[in-house]
Amino acid sequence: MNVYDKFRTYIWLVDILQRYGPISFQEIQQHWLETELSGGVELAKATFARYRTAIEDMFGLCVGCDAKNGYRYFIENVEVLHEDTIQNWMLSTLTVGNLLSDCLSVQDRILLEQVPCAGHLSTMVEAMKRKVRIEVTYRKYGADQVKQVEMEPYCIKLFHRRWYVLGHFYREATSDQEAQDYCALYAFDRMLQVKLTERSFELNPDFQAKNFFAYAWGIFVDPKLDPERVVVRAYDRERYYLRDLPIHFSQRSLGEGCEGNRVYEDFELYVCITWDFCSHLLSKSRYLKVMAPSALVSRIREMLHDSLALYEESVTVD
Incomplete structure (x- = not known):
């Protein structure tokens, strides 16, 4: 079995354990023989044992066996599947890919969202692995001129179908300006070109990507802002949506x-x-009301007023 098919097998096995576990080896065998991966050949127990080890090494998932319950297999640390990690993102993505590869007969009835400019992803990852700076040719929205910047790629983040890189910059002090040490976000889809350099850098040992974005709703981080307690009131069906898809990991019901x-x-x-958090709240304003803090209530009220002003004395274009 080649490497690609091994990967597909690992993903298939995790999916089977999620859907049917605890499950016996005989039942796994039955599902296995129904796949094209099997080629009609049974899964050997020794091979199955190797797959269990590979799944733990690759995805951090421990496949246990309950001897008291007829030697049935299950995922011991199922909570890992709900963590926000690159392993889970990869597992989810590969699971979808695995599923779609077996659904060619209905591929025209499965619609996916496109993520623009993912082509820069491999260059960014290579730069982070090699710890080298990148040169980016970039054009901001609304700008006529193209800008070139050199940055240290600290991390990358996917948010709402857009890839971003968090670049670290350091500017030496001059006679006119103090030294600057800061990070800035750049969207992949505004990049015209990305090139690796031979200039290396060392990642700040105190930097943790997850901590950097911990109290951000999306991708915008303002070091001058502290996290605040926000209370929102969800009406009707919106409360169910918020239970299933929390606004933020810190969310809890009152x-x-x-x-x-x-x-x-x-x-x-x-x-x-x-501002992006406020815009998100505004997009749900028909069924979501901000209760606290008072400053945010006033800000949302002002944004709603500005939105209504767009429709006052407007001319309808047919």
């Missing part, structure tokens, strides 16, 4: 209530209040 004939649920979260 309980339900009624306003007239409308049922609501209050949620608390701790985030830095940036």
Whole structure:
């Protein structure tokens, strides 16, 4: 079996354990023989044991065996599947790819979202692995001129179908300006060219990508802002959506209530209040109300007023 098919087999096995576990080896064997990967050949127990080890090494998932329950196999640390890690993202992506490769007969009925400019991804990853700076040719939205910057790629982040790189910059002090040490985000889809340099850099040992974005709703981080307690009230079906898809990892429910004939649920979260977070709240304003802090309530009210102003005395274009 080649490397590609081995990968597909690992993904298939994790999927089977998620869907049917605890499951016996005989049942796994039955599912295995129904796949094209098997080629009609049974899965040997020794091979299955190697796959269990590979899955733990690759994805951090421990495949246990319950001897008291008829030697049934299951994922011991299933909580790992809910963590926000690159392993889980890779596992999820590969699972979808594995599924689609077996669904060619209905491929025209499976619609996916396109992520633009993912082509720069391999260059960024290579730069991070080699710890070398990159030269980026970049054009901002609304700008006529192209800009060239050299940065240290600290991390990359996918958010709402757009890839971003967090670049670290250091500017030596001059007679006119103090030394500058800062990070800035650049979107892949605004990059015209990305080139590796031979100039190496050392990652700040105190930098942790997850911590850097911990209290950000999306990708914008303002070092001048501290996280604040935010309370939102979700009405009607919106409260179910927030339970399944929390706004932020810190979100927790404060309980339900009624306003007239409308049922609501209050949620608390701790985030830095940036403009993209406010825009997100505004996009849900029909079913979501900000309760605290008062400054955010005023800010959302002002944004709603500005939105309504766009429709006052407007001319309809047919």
